[in-house]
Amino acid sequence: MKAVIFDFDGTLADTLPICFYAFQSVFKTFDNRDLTNSEIVAMFGPSETGIIKENLSSEKIEEAIEMYYTCYQDRHSHYVEDNVEILQLLGDLKSMGFKLGIFTGKARRSLEISLKELKMEAYFDVIITGDDVVQPKPHPEGIFQALKRLEASNEEVIFVGDSDADIQAGISANVFTVGVQWLPNYQSISFSVQPNDSCYNVKSFKNLIEKRF
Structure with missing residues (x-):
């Protein structure tokens, strides 16, 4: 898996x-x-x-x-435009046999608005929101919840985020963590904890996935 x-x-x-x-x-x-x-x-x-x-x-x-x-x-x-490249990435990952999850600090209510507006509703096997955790990022609680629901070990999972809190959560959960800055607006210009890898465009992330798996 x-x-x-x-x-x-x-x-x-x-x-x-x-x-x-x-x-x-x-x-x-x-x-x-x-x-x-x-x-x-x-x-x-x-x-x-x-x-x-x-x-x-x-x-x-x-x-x-x-x-x-x-x-x-x-x-x-x-304020938010559709992103064909991201949708293509999600579709490609599903075609490659990946399970997909979201761990976000957002409330489920706003996340569901965005998923519907951006036509992303059908891609995800597990969704963990800020409503589902006691301890928000940078605590790794949400990643642990996702791993359990996916029935996956930390060695089988990649966590992807754009903020310092994301990177800290991923590293703390002992999963391979990728920092990304591929959208016009992202939270952290630099990371206080270094991710296992960084990607500045979707193509480089696809290459990383192919090499790792």
């Missing part, structure tokens, strides 16, 4: 701009606070719901959470 587990935002989809827009809308509306993209990235770890609960000063938490997902849904097609 062989499997690839992917992060989502900045790895499988260029969704960081819609995340920034939705968070900025929420914090401006409820806290009258203008957040930069960097300030939002610094909050990443918990799901979007967790980020709002932990960082919003307003007591209107539930209203703010609903506004986030409304913004995310309504403006998704404006």
Whole structure:
């Protein structure tokens, strides 16, 4: 058995701009606070719901959470483009016999919006979201959950992500970890923990897969 587990935002989809827009809308509306993209990235770890609960000063938490997902849904097609190359990669991996998984800090609600909008719903054998873990990245809990559900050992799996937290989680789980910067927007310019390999385009990742398996 062989499997690839992917992060989502900045790895499988260029969704960081819609995340920034939705968070900025929420914090401006409820806290009258203008957040930069960097300030939002610094909050990443918990799901979007967790980020709002932990960082919003307003007591209107539930209203703010609903506004986030409304913004995310309504403006998704404006901020996030389909990526034919990523879809082709997923299709190729399935054709090669790989099981595919996602481990993301996103809430399941926003992930399902993105998977539907980007026509990715049918590709994944296991999905672990920020709602499914007690300890978010960089803790490897979500990778361990994915391995268990895939019935795979760590030697049979590659984990792919674009953030420092992704790389730390993968290395901590003792799986072969690939840092990628192949989309226009990604979270980490450099990694404090070195991945086992790095890829700057999808073609180089395909070559790596063919060599490793």
